[in-house]
Amino acid sequence: MGYAEHFSIANIPFGIASRGSHSKPAPVTRLEDTVFFLADLDLPIDPAITQTFSHPTLNALAALPKSNLRHLRATLQTVLTEPGVVSAHGVPLAQVQMHLPVSVGGFTDFSCSTEHLLNASEAMAGVRSLPPAALHFPVGYGARASSVVVSGTPIARPLGQYYAPDDGEEVVFGPSQAMDYELEMGAIVGPPSTLGEPVAIGDADEHIFGVVLLNDWSARDIQKLEMRPLGPLNGKSFGTTMSPWVVTLEALAPFACAPPPKEFEPKPYLQDKKAESTYDVALEVDVSRGGGRATSVCTARQKWMYWTFRDLVAQQTVNGCSLSTGDVLGTGTVSGVGDGHHGCLLELKKAGGVAPVLAGGEPLVWLRDGDEVRLSGYAGAGVGFGECTGVLKPSRALYT
Amino acid sequence: MGYAEHFSIANIPFGIASRGSHSKPAPVTRLEDTVFFLADLDLPIDPAITQTFSHPTLNALAALPKSNLRHLRATLQTVLTEPGVVSAHGVPLAQVQMHLPVSVGGFTDFSCSTEHLLNASEAMAGVRSLPPAALHFPVGYGARASSVVVSGTPIARPLGQYYAPDDGEEVVFGPSQAMDYELEMGAIVGPPSTLGEPVAIGDADEHIFGVVLLNDWSARDIQKLEMRPLGPLNGKSFGTTMSPWVVTLEALAPFACAPPPKEFEPKPYLQDKKAESTYDVALEVDVSRGGGRATSVCTARQKWMYWTFRDLVAQQTVNGCSLSTGDVLGTGTVSGVGDGHHGCLLELKKAGGVAPVLAGGEPLVWLRDGDEVRLSGYAGAGVGFGECTGVLKPSRALYT
Numbered sequence: 001m002g003y004a005e006h007f008s009i010a011n012i013p014f015g016i017a018s019r020g021s022h023s024k025p026a027p028v029t030r031l032e033d034t035v036f037f038l039a040d041l042d043l044p045i046d047p048a049i050t051q052t053f054s055h056p057t058l059n060a061l062a063a064l065p066k067s068n069l070r071h072l073r074a075t076l077q078t079v080l081t082e083p084g085v086v087s088a089h090g091v092p093l094a095q096v097q098m099h100l101p102v103s104v105g106g107f108t109d110f111s112c113s114t115e116h117l118l119n120a121s122e123a124m125a126g127v128r129s130l131p132p133a134a135l136h137f138p139v140g141y142g143a144r145a146s147s148v149v150v151s152g153t154p155i156a157r158p159l160g161q162y163y164a165p166d167d168g169e170e171v172v173f174g175p176s177q178a179m180d181y182e183l184e185m186g187a188i189v190g191p192p193s194t195l196g197e198p199v200a201i202g203d204a205d206e207h208i209f210g211v212v213l214l215n216d217w218s219a220r221d222i223q224k225l226e227m228r229p230l231g232p233l234n235g236k237s238f239g240t241t242m243s244p245w246v247v248t249l250e251a252l253a254p255f256a257c258a259p260p261p262k263e264f265e266p267k268p269y270l271q272d273k274k275a276e277s278t279y280d281v282a283l284e285v286d287v288s289r290g291g292g293r294a295t296s297v298c299t300a301r302q303k304w305m306y307w308t309f310r311d312l313v314a315q316q317t318v319n320g321c322s323l324s325t326g327d328v329l330g331t332g333t334v335s336g337v338g339d340g341h342h343g344c345l346l347e348l349k350k351a352g353g354v355a356p357v358l359a360g361g362e363p364l365v366w367l368r369d370g371d372e373v374r375l376s377g378y379a380g381a382g383v384g385f386g387e388c389t390g391v392l393k394p395s396r397a398l399y400t
Numbered sequence: 401m402g403y404a405e406h407f408s409i410a411n412i413p414f415g416i417a418s419r420g421s422h423s424k425p426a427p428v429t430r431l432e433d434t435v436f437f438l439a440d441l442d443l444p445i446d447p448a449i450t451q452t453f454s455h456p457t458l459n460a461l462a463a464l465p466k467s468n469l470r471h472l473r474a475t476l477q478t479v480l481t482e483p484g485v486v487s488a489h490g491v492p493l494a495q496v497q498m499h500l501p502v503s504v505g506g507f508t509d510f511s512c513s514t515e516h517l518l519n520a521s522e523a524m525a526g527v528r529s530l531p532p533a534a535l536h537f538p539v540g541y542g543a544r545a546s547s548v549v550v551s552g553t554p555i556a557r558p559l560g561q562y563y564a565p566d567d568g569e570e571v572v573f574g575p576s577q578a579m580d581y582e583l584e585m586g587a588i589v590g591p592p593s594t595l596g597e598p599v600a601i602g603d604a605d606e607h608i609f610g611v612v613l614l615n616d617w618s619a620r621d622i623q624k625l626e627m628r629p630l631g632p633l634n635g636k637s638f639g640t641t642m643s644p645w646v647v648t649l650e651a652l653a654p655f656a657c658a659p660p661p662k663e664f665e666p667k668p669y670l671q672d673k674k675a676e677s678t679y680d681v682a683l684e685v686d687v688s689r690g691g692g693r694a695t696s697v698c699t700a701r702q703k704w705m706y707w708t709f710r711d712l713v714a715q716q717t718v719n720g721c722s723l724s725t726g727d728v729l730g731t732g733t734v735s736g737v738g739d740g741h742h743g744c745l746l747e748l749k750k751a752g753g754v755a756p757v758l759a760g761g762e763p764l765v766w767l768r769d770g771d772e773v774r775l776s777g778y779a780g781a782g783v784g785f786g787e788c789t790g791v792l793k794p795s796r797a798l799y800t
Contacts, residue, residue: 106546111630124629133625136561136571141630142542142637146506146722147595156596158719161536161667171536173667195547195639196556196796222719225533229524230511230541231631237542238719239595267561267573319558319622319638320796322546396596396720 004032008382010254012076013245014058014210017096025056025099030245031080034090041089043075057103058246062190062209063325069190069209073250098244100150101212102188102326107148107240109184109216109330110140110312112305116335119347124224128350135263137270137315138307143216143330144237151243151388155217157369157395158238162221175395176219176235179367182333183285183343183375184214185302187309188246189327196320201272204313207323210246211309213283213375213388214330217241220346220366242328243375243388252279255379257303269318270311278308281379283334285343288372293359300334300341302377307331369394404432408782410654412476413645414458414610417496425456425499430645431480434490441489443475457503458646462590462609463725469590469609473650498644500550501612502588502726507548507640509584509616509730510540510712512705516735519747524624528750535663537670537715538707543616543730544637551643551788555617557769557795558638562621575795576619576635579767582733583685583743583775584614585702587709588646589727596720601672604713607723610646611709613683613775613788614730617641620746620766642728643775643788652679655779657703669718670711678708681779683734685743688772693759700734700741702777707731769794 007013007030017028017035027038039053049068052060061069079085111117114130122128133139149155157175164170165177190209193199199207216236223235256276265271281302286294307315312329333343339354345366348355355363367373372391378384407413407430417428417435427438439453449468452460461469479485511517514530522528533539549555557575564570565577590609593599599607616636623635656676665671681702686694707715712729733743739754745766748755755763767773772791778784 106544107542108633121629131628131630133561133571133628136625139626139630140633142507142544142633144506144542144721146724146727147720149595156720159598159669160719161533171533173669195549198559198796219719225536226539227629227631228531228533229521229627229631230531230539231627231629233508233540233542234715234719234721237716237721269559269573315634316637319560319619319634320547320556321544321634321637324546327546396598 003384003386005382006378006384006386007032009077009081010382011247011251012073013247014061014101015244015246016057016099016101018099019091019096027053027055027058027061029076033093034086035093035096036080036089041079043079045071045075058101059103059326062102062188065191066206069248070250073248098150100148100242101244101246104145104148104328105324105326107143107145107328107330108140108316109143109332110138110307111332112138112307113333113335114306115337116333116343116347119335119342119350122351123346123349136266138311141231143240147237148240148242151241153241153390154393155239155241155390156393158219158222158234159395160219160222160234162225171225176222178220179392180218180220180345181285181367181373182216182218183283183298183300184216184333185331186212186214186242187312187329188212189323189325189329192325193317193323195322198269198320199313199317201269201310201314204310205249207313208249208309210248211252212246213243213377213385215241215373215375215388215390216330218344241388241390243385245386247383247385251383252379254381255279255281259303259308260306269314272310277310278303278305279379281377283375283377286374287358287364289358289360289362289368290370294374295356295358297356297364298341298343300336300343302334304336305331305334367392403784403786405782406778406784406786407432409477409481410782411647411651412473413647414461414501415644415646416457416499416501418499419491419496427453427455427458427461429476433493434486435493435496436480436489441479443479445471445475458501459503459726462502462588465591466606469648470650473648498550500548500642501644501646504545504548504728505724505726507543507545507728507730508540508716509543509732510538510707511732512538512707513733513735514706515737516733516743516747519735519742519750522751523746523749536666538711541631543640547637548640548642551641553641553790554793555639555641555790556793558619558622558634559795560619560622560634562625571625576622578620579792580618580620580745581685581767581773582616582618583683583698583700584616584733585731586612586614586642587712587729588612589723589725589729592725593717593723595722598669598720599713599717601669601710601714604710605649607713608649608709610648611652612646613643613777613785615641615773615775615788615790616730618744641788641790643785645786647783647785651783652779654781655679655681659703659708660706669714672710677710678703678705679779681777683775683777686774687758687764689758689760689762689768690770694774695756695758697756697764698741698743700736700743702734704736705731705734767792
């Protein structure tokens with residue numbers, strides 16, 4: 001556990017929690033290992049803000065103009081450091097249950113990491129090449145909102161059709177035999193945009209409420225058979241895990257930095273005048289098998305990604321598509337150069353890729369039932385994401 | 401206009417409308433060219449049903465168990481034929497505004513027509529071949545819910561990146577130069593399913609509230625550049641038009657028929673013991689250019705499609721993915737053999753394909769600004785879908 005150091009007064013994340021006296025899920029923030037129901041704090045602010053504190057999701061809060069949210073953040077930073085507030089209103093983290101922070105409207109998952117695309121191409125198709133559009137704009141696909149769950153929710157191994165492992169031609173049905181995780185980040189959309197009106201890249205931050213970690217669980221065998229030509233569907237749509245704490249762009253601001261230089265100049269709608277348009281967040285994946293000790297299997301950094309959240313907002317809306325509050329814009333797998341920096345197991349199937357070795361001495365080729373996958377992310381100076389965990393459960397027996 | 405004959409007492413579709421005395425959108429049904437606000441009818445039925453009549457979308461109504469909906473249908477068929485009911489409660493269709501019938505949760509668009517897949521493959525890649533999975537299960541992709549609009553809403557030509565028409569290599573940015581429609585049908589999900597629990601194909605109908613027509617507007621140039629390997633995104637996500645009247649499975653029951661025989665036996669979860677698992681609905685597309693006369697450019701039939709709505713429910717959920725009320729399961733383009741039966745313009749780019757000629761004498765290669773596309777569908781014996789229309793507007797000038 002731990003992660004108290006991720007949630008200093010410099011963070012002030014938002015989440016949804018419940019406990020005895022708050023049997024209904026309601027908005028909370030967190031300071032170290034103490035949780036505060038926002039409605040308990042009697043904050044001296046505009047009722048337009050406080051009326052969102054009784055909602056069962058963060059959507060109403062997230063939809064507030066950024067000026068309101070900045071005022072709320074500053075007020076919380078003041079109030080939570082006043083004497084007696086923690087003892088009067090704080091609830092130990094262990095006494096609350098965390099829920100999915102937002103009702104997810106649309107969920108688009110992009111591919112922001114060119115390293116991931118190169119490694120995945122080599123692993124899936126035997127050719128180390130980028131998709132034709134990958135340097136022109138962030139490519140993505142429509143992911144599934146209904147199966148996004150909060151950290152800690154078990155994930156069942158999906159059933160589906162795939163090529164028999166021993167025979168490249170025969171298509172069989174059963175539980176996936178190639179279960180993978182994906183280390184991702186997601187931007188949560190705040191104020192919506194209007195259908196038919198592209199959001200200029202310079203205005204993108206106004207539509208981003210904050211950032212979460214995502215584990216985009218993937219069944220590689222199901223995905224491989226289905227994805228030509230329409231992309232992944234059932235290989236992904238059985239479950240995505242979201243971290244419970246939404247870290248705002250305001251908390252991440254001190255960690256702003258430049259993304260990698262562009263290989264060539266993008267079209268004007270993707271030219272960002274803000275140089276420090278991404279954030280330096282250290283990400284990690286660890287896996288525990290059979291209740292054993294966790295093994296770190298990957299470290300990566302948000303700033304390695306070629307495309308930024310601001311790019312994703314511009315790309316999603318350039319054709320007139322609207323953003324809704326609670327939408328998730330995922331980065332796709334975060335990866336870097338070298339086997340220790342690959343954000344999913346698929347990438348280690350590239351030529352010469354070596355699987356990490358777990359605490360019990362077994363190589364981690366694909367996930368087994370009972371494996372626990374934990375993502376974490378830390379920006380620095382008391383600002384982090386905590387963890388995003390899930391245990392892989394056996395498949396349902398139905399049909400098998 | 402017309403279409404009164406689609407809405408006999410045998411139909412009883414559901415929609416959402418507003419007018420002067422009902423300034424808020426509310427559930428309605430329709431008999432010929434007369435609309436009835438359900439809340440006005442003072443129906444002698446369970447309050448669990450009537451409480452849904454004040455909602456601004458059909459979601460609450462759609463989520464009712466099928467037994468409730470069958471009771472509502474039978475009651476409406478009785479009440480609407482009682483003397484004086486039309487004069488007391490009927491509102492002329494021309495006096496109401498129709499709205500999107502449901503709040504769309506998830507939207508998955510499948511490819512149910514093998515003819516469409518063959519023609520599109522030939523047009524896009526020069527090879528007439530089915531995707532590897534197409535006969536094993538319905539392939540699909542996550543489509544965009546936020547840009548689904550009701551019939552009559554104009555659609556703006558999207559901006560995006562694509563290969564310059566005269567040069568196969570250069571990527572340019574601007575308004576799409578290859579605008580297309582797609583003739584589709586969509587099942588609207590009623591009662592939700594549980595995450596992690598596949599819906600057996602025999603139970604699929606319990607989760608389908610009804611059926612609509614969909615025009616899945618497509619920008620073929622944008623789609624072509626982006627879709628490898630993750631599938632279509634911006635080439636589709638700018639707008640999908642939905643017909644305003646949801647025709648229930650109960651109304652379609654007399655038109656149930658068998659789908660085409662399977663090329664080979666599907667996996668058990670797609671083996672449907674119900675032989676008459678699809679419906680015989682005649683579909684048509686017509687296009688008017690510059691306010692001119694409408695030209696019929698395509699006829700097709702629902703029953704030509706290889707996969708059924710029941711198959712889509714089974715496929716979407718077999719991996720544990722949950723269905724939410726208001727989800728849309730789209731069929732993809734409905735097509736048959738022969739140029740006159742291709743549900744989109746892309747397919748006519750196959751070898752030897754001939755574009756239809758519009759009333760003014762011009763061939764319909766791609767859509768022009770101002771073109772109006774109208775889909776219609778009729779099952780027979782007073783049961784039809786009416787129309788699903790949209791006019792293509794010029795692109796926004798932003799960035800161009």
